[in-house]
Amino acid sequence: MVYNMEQLAISSFSELSDKMEKPVDRSVGVILPAAGNGERMGVTIPKQFCKILGRPLIQYTVEAFLRFSWIKQVVVVAASDRMDLMKETLAGLDSGNYGRLRMVSGSSSRHRSIQAGLKALASSENSPDIVVIHDGVRPLVPPEILIEVVCAAKDYGAAGAVRPLVSTVLRSDEMGFMEEALDRSQYCASEMPQAFVLSLIKEAYNMCSDHDLDYGTECLHLVQKYMGLKPRLIEGTADLWKVTHRKDLYAAETTVKERRRVHLVAQDIDLCLLEQILLALKERFSEVQVCEDTIVQTPPCHLVRVHNGIFLTDVLSETEAWVKALSPCVQPSSLVSIVTKTDINENGYPSTVALQARAQAIANMARNWNITIFFIFSPYQAISPRTCEDISKKTAYLLFEESDILSGQIIYV
Numbered sequence: 503m504v505y506n507m508e509q510l511a512i513s514s515f516s517e518l519s520d521k522m523e524k525p526v527d528r529s530v531g532v533i534l535p536a537a538g539n540g541e542r543m544g545v546t547i548p549k550q551f552c553k554i555l556g557r558p559l560i561q562y563t564v565e566a567f568l569r570f571s572w573i574k575q576v577v578v579v580a581a582s583d584r585m586d587l588m589k590e591t592l593a594g595l596d597s598g599n600y601g602r603l604r605m606v607s608g609s610s611s612r613h614r615s616i617q618a619g620l621k622a623l624a625s626s627e628n629s630p631d632i633v634v635i636h637d638g639v640r641p642l643v644p645p646e647i648l649i650e651v652v653c654a655a656k657d658y659g660a661a662g663a664v665r666p667l668v669s670t671v672l673r674s675d676e677m678g679f680m681e682e683a684l685d686r687s688q689y690c691a692s693e694m695p696q697a698f699v700l701s702l703i704k705e706a707y708n709m710c711s712d713h714d715l716d717y718g719t720e721c722l723h724l725v726q727k728y729m730g731l732k733p734r735l736i737e738g739t740a741d742l743w744k745v746t747h748r749k750d751l752y753a754a755e756t757t758v759k760e761r762r763r764v765h766l767v768a769q770d771i772d773l774c775l776l777e778q779i780l781l782a783l784k785e786r787f788s789e790v791q792v793c794e795d796t797i798v799q800t801p802p803c804h805l806v807r808v809h810n811g812i813f814l815t816d817v818l819s820e821t822e823a824w825v826k827a828l829s830p831c832v833q834p835s836s837l838v839s840i841v842t843k844t845d846i847n848e849n850g851y852p853s854t855v856a857l858q859a860r861a862q863a864i865a866n867m868a869r870n871w872n873i874t875i876f877f878i879f880s881p882y883q884a885i886s887p888r889t890c891e892d893i894s895k896k897t898a899y900l901l902f903e904e905s906d907i908l909s910g911q912i913i914y915v
Contacts, residue, residue, distance in 0.1 A: 865910025
């Protein structure tokens with residue numbers, strides 16, 4: 503099914519805001535254990551530092567959480583002897599996020615590293631109500647699963663994502679012979695993310711035995727064992743896999759490429775600008791499609807809209823409708839609106855501050871649905887090849903980086 507912009511038009515920004523509620527109403531923090539050595543990968547560096555499309559794996563995971571404005575803190579637990587490397591790897595990711603990202607030293611086991619993260623969160627000035635635990639080497643964080651897990655933790659104390667087993671589980675005896683085959687329909691695989699009321703999971707860790715801390719791996723089991731809770735299990739998607747073996751790096755790279763789809767929506771666009779935009783986008787994205795002035799029901803990851811000869815005030819009104827169409831999208835989305843060959847609005851430049859404030863308000867609302875919005879404005883009636891190249895490079899950069907600090911900015915070219 504296809505909708506045009508008239509069908510999606512919304513009379514006012516206040517109407518749009520009233521129709522959209524914030525998805526999470528509790529203070530949420532995140533712990534990302536990333537202190538392992540990754541022996542099973544068979545590589546010389548820990549897997550969290552292995553690169554996908556030129557960027558370390560841990561960057562994708564951290565950015566996935568920082569895109570949610572309702573997540574107040576992200577704690578990365580790194581090996582003490584690699585703390586400097588982790589700081590260097592994550593430098594700059596927290597720009598504009600008001601100190602939400604911090605790093606602490608891990609320990610000799612997974613549970614002890616998570617406990618270090620819990621202590622850091624609990625001792626912070628504004629400790630969260632809910633804590634999400636996720637692996638640093640799980641780069642994909644489906645928003646709908648994260649929100650469902652957090653809301654279930656609020657209601658039940660603890661919750662986690664699971665997936666059906668794809669192979670039958672066998673139990674062997676001491677001699678290595680098969681002893682029992684389990685009915686896989688009665689079991690499921692534990693995945694991430696998991697979420698907990700912070701006070702409950704912290705107390706469960708305080709009650710743990712040394713054996714639990716040194717050899718255990720399942721956080722849900724700890725709150726069940728020591729706090730008497732029955733965690734809620736949420737069926738997850740196929741995106742919740744963990745990079746464990748070398749082949750998983752190739753799978754992650756393929757998945758990231760597949761998620762970098764762009765639709766370029768333009769009518770009567772300057773031919774030079776069209777060619778330059780397509781060239782810049784195809785250097786960074788796996789699929790770039792030029793389409794008509796419509797929105798499909800299941801949007802792509804990224805949308806680029808080129809407006810020629812219309813006022814920026816009208817573009818802002820149209821952007822509200824785009825956000826409404828994008829909000830059901832279950833993956834990170836970005837929208838770049840390019841405005842060329844026009845004045846900034848009917849009254850000229852004196853209203854620039856008011857327009858920027860309105861653009862920022864739309865972007866702030868869109869962040870709740872993991873959407874970033876950017877505006878590129880070029881008022882020149884004749885667009886030079888150099889201007890076309892500048893617009894194109896900025897467009898590709900904004901979509902690729904999905905920079906939260908630039909979301910809502912009107913960028914002049």
